[in-house]
Amino acid sequence: MATLATYFGLGEQTHRSLDDVRMNLEVLKYCATVLFLESSLCITAEEVEPNTAQRNPFDMGQLSNEMEESYELSSTESSEMYSVESSAVAVSDGRSDLAGFLEPNEVLIPSICASFVTFSQRIQLFHEGFILRLCCSHLEVRFGISKNFLDHAGRPRLNFVVNAPESLCKVLDACDRIARKLSSDLVSSSEWWPVVIRKDGFVNNPTVRLHIPYTISGDNPYQTEMYQKDSGGMQKLVFSKYDAAELDSLFTPGTFVDAFFSIDPYDYQQSAGIRLVAKKLIIHS
Incomplete structure (x- = not known):
């Protein structure tokens, strides 16, 4: 275990019972992912747009990012639930822990590729060997959270719509083409829905739709970190319960947000496409 932990960059073995159990689990997840990635399919930008450079999506840096993301999700789901009052906590900088999120103008289209990861049974998008995640400043909200669309539990889907700048559209359109081609090669019969919305008259x-995921346990009902920014500084928002109306009051049309989000292809009930999942949102008052 110590040798494998060193190879995967998980740190040193402490020979304490609980720490060893945790490290054993991490080593197992990394080993399983490596084995399944060996049989993964890969579609690169070169196969969608000729005369571009192909990148290798299977390096350890990208694997480390994916396993960290998986660990964060499992830790959130397994934490003990308790209630807190809705409040705002002062913070110095809402961006400090978001290394790895690229601005659209930092993305090289030929370096984007898609791989079907058998371990998670989903398509994953990469940029230069790392999971592709984006950040955009001053996105203007066009439509707030709609109560017309419900999830399987009967709760409103926490999506809001923002205007998409040209630089963002360029990257997301490329992601759409690459992921859609891989989906087609996997013989999916689902209808593909473009991530960039271009309606008649608009x-x-x-526009693009940003999704705020919720949790079923823990001290916060939403997985997305949310901050409010004004002339006085930045405050972290903490919520005591799932409340679509409370969120809707924050994302009113005309409000500007800085968004840090993942790019998650999906294929569910004959519908496929890319979902933009907000990891952190900074709301400008």
Whole structure:
């Protein structure tokens, strides 16, 4: 275990019972992922757009990012539930722990590729060997959270719509093409829904939909970290319960947000596409 932990960059073995159990689990997850990635399919930008450079999506840096993300999710789901009052906690910087999120103009289109990861049974998008995640500043909210669309538990889906700048559309359109081609090669019969929304009358004003995931346990009902920023500084928002109306009051049309989000392809009930999942949102008052 110590040798494998060193190889995967998990740190040193402490020979304490609980720490060893945790490290054993991490080593097992890394080994399983490596074995399944060996049989993964990969589609690169070169196969969608000729004369571009192909990148290797199977390096250890990318694997480390994916396993860290998996560990964060499992830790959130397994934490003990308790209630807190809705409040705001002062913070110095809402961006400090978000290394690895690229601005659209930092993304090289030929370096984007998609791989079907058998371990998680989903398509994953990469950029230069790392999981592709984006950040965009001053996105203007066009439509707040709608109560017309419900999830399987009957709760409103926590999505809101923002205007998409050209630089973001360029990257997401490329992701769409690459992921859709891989989905087609996997013989999916689902209808593909473009991530960039270009409706009649709004062709020159494209939009994208950002999703706020919720949790079923823990001290916060939402997985997304949310901050409010004004002339006085930045405050972290903490919520005591799942409340779509409370969130909707924050994301009113015309409000600007800085968004840090993952790019998650999905294929569910004959519908496929890319979902933009907000990891952190900074709301400008």
